[in-house]
Amino acid sequence: MVSRDSEGTHNRIFAVVRRIPRGRVLTYGDVAALAGMPEHARLVGYALHALPEHSSVPWHRVINHKGGISTGRAWPGGELVQRALLEAEGLEFDANGRTSLKRYRWAPDRDDAPGPHSG
DNA sequence: CATTTGACATCTT
């Protein structure tokens, strides 16, 4: 029973992000789709922006479609923080600061298995 | 209440 749309919407997003396992990442569009609001990736990023620091939501596992970090001016230095957190989970970044979405993109169907040749 | 800005994605060139 949600009287507020924003709260319900944001809540949905957080719920999806929390489902992201460790060592995996999702794009804003994917999170939005799983949250029930496809093509509305902006709302996902916006929700994460409103995410409090005491939140147990692995926001750092959400990246843009280019496989990079788009904190932008909204978070000076955030690119370094998110990248550090992802690296701590075992992810690899390209010289351009991009990851392999083909390799780290998480799917609701796939529990884990980073790759057919990764083990 | 209206205008501007914003953790993005997608199409076109």
Added chain:
DNA sequence: TAAGATGCCAAAT
């Protein structure tokens, strides 16, 4: 692959 333009909803001013 990279750069420019557009659409969407919500928050801030």
